[in-house]
Amino acid sequence: MSTIGQALTVEHLSKRFGKVHAVQDLSFSVEPGRVTGFLGPNGSGKTTTLRCMLGLVRPTSGAARIGGHVYRDLDHPGMIVGAALEASGFHPGRTARGHLRVISDALGLPKSRADEVLELVGLADSAGRKAGGFSLGMRQRLSLAAALVGDPGILILDEPANGLDPEGIAWLRGLLRGLAREGKTVLVSSHVLSEVQQTVDDVVIISRGSLVQSGTLADLAGNGAIRVRVRTPRRESLVAALQASSGGNPPTSVDPTGPDELLVTGLTPSDIGRRAFLAGVELHELAQQTNDLESLFLELTATGTPGGTA
Amino acid sequence: MIPLLRSELRKVTTTKVLFFLTLAVAFFTALNVFLLVYLTPRAMGVENNDELLMNPDYVTNIIGAAGSSSIFVLILGIVAMTGEFRHMTITSTLLVTPRRSRVLITKGIIFLIIGAVIGLIAFATAIALATLTLSGKAHAPIDTDIALQILGGVVLGFAIYAFVGVAVGALIRNQVAAVVGALIWVLILEALLTVFVDWIGKWLPGGALDAVLQATNVSGRGGSEVLSIGAGAAVLITYAVILGALASATTMRRDIT
Ligand SMILES: Nc1ncnc2c1ncn2[C@@H]1O[C@H](COP(=O)(O)OP(=O)(O)OP(=O)(O)O)[C@@H](O)[C@H]1O
Ligand SMILES: [Mg+2]
Numbered sequence: 001m002s003t004i005g006q007a008l009t010v011e012h013l014s015k016r017f018g019k020v021h022a023v024q025d026l027s028f029s030v031e032p033g034r035v036t037g038f039l040g041p042n043g044s045g046k047t048t049t050l051r052c053m054l055g056l057v058r059p060t061s062g063a064a065r066i067g068g069h070v071y072r073d074l075d076h077p078g079m080i081v082g083a084a085l086e087a088s089g090f091h092p093g094r095t096a097r098g099h100l101r102v103i104s105d106a107l108g109l110p111k112s113r114a115d116e117v118l119e120l121v122g123l124a125d126s127a128g129r130k131a132g133g134f135s136l137g138m139r140q141r142l143s144l145a146a147a148l149v150g151d152p153g154i155l156i157l158d159e160p161a162n163g164l165d166p167e168g169i170a171w172l173r174g175l176l177r178g179l180a181r182e183g184k185t186v187l188v189s190s191h192v193l194s195e196v197q198q199t200v201d202d203v204v205i206i207s208r209g210s211l212v213q214s215g216t217l218a219d220l221a222g223n224g225a226i227r228v229r230v231r232t233p234r235r236e237s238l239v240a241a242l243q244a245s246s247g248g249n250p251p252t253s254v255d256p257t258g259p260d261e262l263l264v265t266g267l268t269p270s271d272i273g274r275r276a277f278l279a280g281v282e283l284h285e286l287a288q289q290t291n292d293l294e295s296l297f298l299e300l301t302a303t304g305t306p307g308g309t310a
Numbered sequence: 311m312i313p314l315l316r317s318e319l320r321k322v323t324t325t326k327v328l329f330f331l332t333l334a335v336a337f338f339t340a341l342n343v344f345l346l347v348y349l350t351p352r353a354m355g356v357e358n359n360d361e362l363l364m365n366p367d368y369v370t371n372i373i374g375a376a377g378s379s380s381i382f383v384l385i386l387g388i389v390a391m392t393g394e395f396r397h398m399t400i401t402s403t404l405l406v407t408p409r410r411s412r413v414l415i416t417k418g419i420i421f422l423i424i425g426a427v428i429g430l431i432a433f434a435t436a437i438a439l440a441t442l443t444l445s446g447k448a449h450a451p452i453d454t455d456i457a458l459q460i461l462g463g464v465v466l467g468f469a470i471y472a473f474v475g476v477a478v479g480a481l482i483r484n485q486v487a488a489v490v491g492a493l494i495w496v497l498i499l500e501a502l503l504t505v506f507v508d509w510i511g512k513w514l515p516g517g518a519l520d521a522v523l524q525a526t527n528v529s530g531r532g533g534s535e536v537l538s539i540g541a542g543a544a545v546l547i548t549y550a551v552i553l554g555a556l557a558s559a560t561t562m563r564r565d566i567t
Pocket of ligand 2: 046158
C-alpha cells in the first residue's frame with residue numbers, strides 16, 4: 001500500500017494574531033516525489049503556515065491547498081495527509097499504542113496498524129508505555145508514527161528532527177528520502193538548514209512571515225558553482241592566465257580579495273592549477289571553498305527580530 | 311461515522327478518567343444507600359428504624375440513591391472534552407476530522423451512551439446494596455414498577471447529563487474553569503436563582519435533571535414543582551444542543567495553536 005502524493009500550494013497566505021503578522025502574503029508550492037525543507041528562524045511563521053495548511057488555523061487571507069482542495073474539504077484527510085506538528089499532543093495517561101489506535105480507529109484501519117507504525121519508528125518496545133513518560137525523542141517518534149498511520153501520500157512534519165539522536169536523525173533522513181522516492185510529498189520544517197541539508201531536494205525559506213527564497217537546494221547553493229581561493233605573488237599574471245581564451249572555459253568570475261589573493265568562481269582547483277602551471281605562475285595556496293549554506297541561510301533570513309509587528 | 315464513534319470510544323477506554331469517575335459514582339451511590347438505611351432514621355430521631363423502613367416512599371428513596379451522583383457524570387463529559395484542549399490531542403482529532411461540529415456530535419453521542427451505562431451501574435449498585443442491607447430488617451417491599459421507573463430515569467438522566475458535560479467542555483475549553491464553573495452552577499447558583507425566582511427552577515438544567523430523575527425522590531425537590539419526565543429530558547437536551555451550537559459558533563472555531 002503506497003499512496004502517491006499531491007502538490008501543496010500556498011497562495012498569498014496571511015495570518016495575523018492580534019498585532020503579530022505571523023505570515024504575510026506567502027506563496028509557494030511543494031511537489032510530490034521530493035523532500036522539501038521549510039526553513040526559517042524561530043517565530044518566522046513555519047508552524048503557523050503548516051497549521052493553516054491543515055485547517056487548524058484560519059488564514060486571515062489567502063489559502064493553502066492540498067492537491068487543489070482546502071484541508072476541510074478533503075474526503076478522508078487522514079489517509080491523504082499525515083502530519084506531525086509538535087511533540088506535545090498526547091494524553092499523558094494514554095499508551096503509545098492507545099494513542100495510535102485512537103487514530104487508526106478513526107481512519108477505519110485495523111488495530112494492528114498501530115503496532116506496525118510503532119515498529120517502523122522504533123518504538124515497538126515502548127508500545128505499552130504511557131506517552132506522558134516519554135522522552136523528547138520518543139515523543140517525536142510517536143508523532144511521526146501518528147503521521148504515518150494512514151500511509152498518506154503527503155507528509156507534513158514540523159521540526160521532526162528536534163530531540164532525535166544522531167542515529168535517529170540519520171534514520172529519519174533515510175525514511176524521508178525513501179518516502180519521496182515512492183512518489184510521496186514530504187514537507188519538513190526546520191530552523192537549521194544544516195539539519196536538513198542532506199535530506200531535502202527543495203527549500204522554501206521564510207523570514208518574519210514572508211518568503212525569502214524558494215527553489216531547489218542546488219539553486220540555493222548557487223547552481224553548484226565552485227569557489228576557489230588562490231594565493232599567488234603574481235596576481236595580475238594569474239588573472240590573465242585564467243581568462244586567456246586558449247586555456248578553455250573562462251571562469252564565471254575572478255575577484256581580488258587581497259594583494260596576493262583571488263576568489264575564482266566556476267573553475268575547479270585542478271583547472272586553475274593547470275593554467276597557472278602552463279603560464280609559469282607560482283601558487284602559494286589553492287583551496288576550494290565549501291559552499292557554506294548555513295551562513296547563506298543566516299544572511300537570507302537576518303532581517304530583524306522574529307515575529308514582525310507592523 | 312462508525313469509525314469516528316469507535317475512535318471516540320477508544321479515547322475514553324485508553325485513559326483512567328472513565329474508570330475512576332464510574333468508581334466514584336458507585337461509591338457515592340453505595341454511601342447514600344448506607345446513609346439512608348443506617349444513619350438517617352437515627353438522625354431523624356426515630357428510635358426504631360422500622361417506622362421509616364416500613365414506609366414505601368422511604369424505600370423508594372433508598373433505591374433512588376442511584377440518581378445521587380449525577381454530578382460525576384457531568385464532570386466526566388466536561389473532562390473528556392476539555393482534555394482534548396488541555397493535552398492538545400484536539401490537533402490529531404481535527405487532522406482526522408477537520409469538520410469540528412462532527413467531532414462535537416460524535417463525542418456527544420458516545421457520552422450519551424457512556425452516561426447511560428454509568429446510570430445502569432449506579433442503579434445496579436443501589437438495588438444490590440439496598441437488597442443486601444434491607445434483608446433481615448422489616449421493610450416495605452421494593453416495588454418492581456417503581457424500581458424500573460428509577461432505572462429508566464437514572465439511565466436517561468445520566469446519559470443526557472454526560473452529553474451536557476461535553477457541550478459545556480466545548481464552550482469552556484479550560485478544564486479547571488469548566489469543572490469549577492459547573493460545580494458552582496449546580497451546587498450554588500442554580501439554587502440561589504431558584505430561591506429568588508421560584509418559577510424558573512424547573513426550567514434550569516438542574517431542575518430539568520430533577521424532573522428526569524423524579525422517580526428517585528418521592529418528596530421531590532423540597533416540594534418545588536418539576537416538569538414531566540419527557541419535558542425535563544427535552545429541556546436538558548435543549549440545553550446541551552444550545553451550548554453545543556454556541557460552542558460550534560465560538561470556541562470551536564478558534565485557531566488551534
Ligand atoms: N496563537 C497565537 N497567538 C499569538 N501569536 C501567535 C500565536 N501562534 C503563533 N504566534 C506568533 O506568530 C509568529 C510565528 O510563530 P510560529 O510558531 O509560526 O513560528 P515558527 O516559525 O514555527 O517558529 P519556531 O521555529 O520557533 O517553531 C510568532 O511571532 C508567534 O509568537
Ligand atoms: Mg514552530
